[in-house]
Amino acid sequence: MKILQQSIVSLAAKGMRLDGRKLDQIRDIVIEASPIEKAEGSAIVKLGRTKVIAGVKIGVGQPFSDRPGSGVLMTGAEFSPISSPDFEPGPPRDNSIELARVVDRGIRESQAIDLDKLCIEPGEKVWMVFVDINILDNFGNLIDAAALASAVALSRAVFPKYEDGAVIFTEKTKKKLPVACLPIACTSFKVGERLLLDATREEEEAAGARITVTTRDDGNVAAIQKGGEEGITPAEIEHALDMAVEKGKEIRKLVKQA
Amino acid sequence: MKRSDGRKPEELRPLEITAGVLENATGSARVRMGRTIAVAGVFGPREMFPRRLQDFNRATVQCRYSMAPFSTDERARPGPSRRSKEISLVVRKALEPLIFLDEFPKAAIDIYIDIIQADAGTRTAAINAASVALADAGVPMRGLVSAVAAGKIDGKYVVDLAGKEEDASDCDLPVAYIPSQGKISLLQMDGNLAKEDVKALIKIATTACEDIEKKQRDALRKRWIK
Amino acid sequence: MSEDKLLKNTRDFVAPGDKLVESMEFLPGKNCFREGNGVFAKRLGLVSVQGRVLSVIPLNGVYMPNRDDMVIGEVTDVQSNGWVIDIQCPYQAYLPLSGVRGYIDSNKTDISKIYGVGDVIYGKIKMVNSMMSVHISMFDRICRKFSGGRVIRVNPAKVPRIIGKSGSMIDMIKSRTGCYVVVGQNGTIWLEGDKESFVIDVIRYIEENSASEGLTNKIEEILKRGVVHEKK
Numbered sequence: 193m194k195i196l197q198q199s200i201v202s203l204a205a206k207g208m209r210l211d212g213r214k215l216d217q218i219r220d221i222v223i224e225a226s227p228i229e230k231a232e233g234s235a236i237v238k239l240g241r242t243k244v245i246a247g248v249k250i251g252v253g254q255p256f257s258d259r260p261g262s263g264v265l266m267t268g269a270e271f272s273p274i275s276s277p278d279f280e281p282g283p284p285r286d287n288s289i290e291l292a293r294v295v296d297r298g299i300r301e302s303q304a305i306d307l308d309k310l311c312i313e314p315g316e317k318v319w320m321v322f323v324d325i326n327i328l329d330n331f332g333n334l335i336d337a338a339a340l341a342s343a344v345a346l347s348r349a350v351f352p353k354y355e356d357g358a359v360i361f362t363e364k365t366k367k368k369l370p371v372a373c374l375p376i377a378c379t380s381f382k383v384g385e386r387l388l389l390d391a392t393r394e395e396e397e398a399a400g401a402r403i404t405v406t407t408r409d410d411g412n413v414a415a416i417q418k419g420g421e422e423g424i425t426p427a428e429i430e431h432a433l434d435m436a437v438e439k440g441k442e443i444r445k446l447v448k449q450a
Numbered sequence: 451m452k453r454s455d456g457r458k459p460e461e462l463r464p465l466e467i468t469a470g471v472l473e474n475a476t477g478s479a480r481v482r483m484g485r486t487i488a489v490a491g492v493f494g495p496r497e498m499f500p501r502r503l504q505d506f507n508r509a510t511v512q513c514r515y516s517m518a519p520f521s522t523d524e525r526a527r528p529g530p531s532r533r534s535k536e537i538s539l540v541v542r543k544a545l546e547p548l549i550f551l552d553e554f555p556k557a558a559i560d561i562y563i564d565i566i567q568a569d570a571g572t573r574t575a576a577i578n579a580a581s582v583a584l585a586d587a588g589v590p591m592r593g594l595v596s597a598v599a600a601g602k603i604d605g606k607y608v609v610d611l612a613g614k615e616e617d618a619s620d621c622d623l624p625v626a627y628i629p630s631q632g633k634i635s636l637l638q639m640d641g642n643l644a645k646e647d648v649k650a651l652i653k654i655a656t657t658a659c660e661d662i663e664k665k666q667r668d669a670l671r672k673r674w675i676k
Numbered sequence: 677m678s679e680d681k682l683l684k685n686t687r688d689f690v691a692p693g694d695k696l697v698e699s700m701e702f703l704p705g706k707n708c709f710r711e712g713n714g715v716f717a718k719r720l721g722l723v724s725v726q727g728r729v730l731s732v733i734p735l736n737g738v739y740m741p742n743r744d745d746m747v748i749g750e751v752t753d754v755q756s757n758g759w760v761i762d763i764q765c766p767y768q769a770y771l772p773l774s775g776v777r778g779y780i781d782s783n784k785t786d787i788s789k790i791y792g793v794g795d796v797i798y799g800k801i802k803m804v805n806s807m808m809s810v811h812i813s814m815f816d817r818i819c820r821k822f823s824g825g826r827v828i829r830v831n832p833a834k835v836p837r838i839i840g841k842s843g844s845m846i847d848m849i850k851s852r853t854g855c856y857v858v859v860g861q862n863g864t865i866w867l868e869g870d871k872e873s874f875v876i877d878v879i880r881y882i883e884e885n886s887a888s889e890g891l892t893n894k895i896e897e898i899l900k901r902g903v904v905h906e907k908k
Contacts (some may be wrong), residue, residue: 193750193794193796193827194793194794194795194796194829195794195796195823195824195826197827197828198824199824199825199826210873211873212873322694
């Protein structure tokens, strides 16, 4: 709605938001770890009213020919039509593919998973890790919610039983998937001339650009994705980086308590 | 006779029903039958697109049943399959006779069901969840529909087969039943049974559906009356 | 006719298929239907018994347009002879040029200057036919285009509670907060004023607690206090 977007922009200029939050304030996070017993790892994350579920399945397959000694990581996302009133049926659209790609790069580039440790028999058999994201309720900022759910699901994942060259999916082992760090994504949305974090759907519509920064445990940056039509200034990027590192710390604390 | 999970033959798996679990949907519900978890969301009645598919006399019910890739023992391929399309159809057919469709000419009622964990009986869990979600959405209906599968293991009639039991059973017979109307809106059967067996299985399934319906009503009350 | 035949009484919660009575002496009213000798609930809601008529006051549901309803909608398209309005219901509404006051020559006027896409208007439903064509008019003096302010959407079934008996609830909110509030029967609400956010919290509170008794007193307390939830 145009009327709402106008108030979002004018409020942001004054450092305010429709729901009373500060510009750099994120909504309450609720994490439910391992709700899906059949998945090797899983998590439901509620970010305000946004709700996503991530599941990790681990299997055995052939490695890629260019990296015969490495395991395989695949990340997929589905915007279930259940998640939003304006869903259009059809094949995955650009935004669900972008979401999966941004989450995937965050996990990959942060070296959260050492794929070389997932080799069983070079060139023949390696562990395949599938992260699948299902959006249940979209109230904005899906990338951050999905990245968090994926990180928690991976950090809780265990290997299934593997015997005589075959996986027994019905039996899980106690051996945890080696996860070296928690990649946390933090997206800044540019509304008017201001940046705000953890946008609602209405704020996303009012935003001209966004920038997602994924950080590692040590505060280094693992991945960046700029989206939206408007340009952003180097100063804004600096601000986004600062906020992402700060929020990354806050969120990691929360995850440890979950 | 005790079943592999210690249940009595006519005993349901632990059943949990919660209404109003999603906020974008007009109505929603989550149903957990044993380890099977279905989440249903209903949108509408709302404008039907594409417009050329509008029915000028009544609302069109559209249903999508989908299994999350992580819901199964071995990862399921995302996207629609022949199986999920058939289940979408039978679930829709089980729900359609309930709804006063002629009150909403040209409109669409969209029912989306995500199976987030699958351990047998996903179509019956889907129907149970969708039925509560429709009522939760305030859609005018003749009653609630409840569903459960029946089977025959070692000569005994049993209801609500769990994943491990499906192979041991001589058959799989899912039933959807509208207790307030005394009508069956879905019946499928795979297996090898005598006519008498079929009759007996329908009997225990409909009896179990009456228990499920009570829990569906409780869930709706809990959601709306504080 | 004896009341004791009733299986459900006024304010009882019912879901579709719940039997209210097994008797031909009672008639199915709103959101009820007859089957055999029984009267059953069609929708989720609270029972209302008025003489021999049994009805259900719904707790949830989408808005269905009725003649003379005042609604708030968003302009989604400008056509040569009028505007398409989204009124949050299964059917698009149409505001024809003839529904706007004053003479407009559509050959000489850019009518998107009157109402453009994205504008939010307050109009009256003039006609709903059996094919669910919905026409809106802006003839009434209270009809207007909003500029500024905020728009929220509530469960249309809760609109009567938000308005209150002959406007008592909404008048109380307006006078105590100094906010302008316009409630569309379609569940879309426009408001403007210094205490917008507080008013929205109050409206959400009514929406959540519409089925509880003593709501008016509770809202009075909240308005006096100035916050919906007391800080712990």
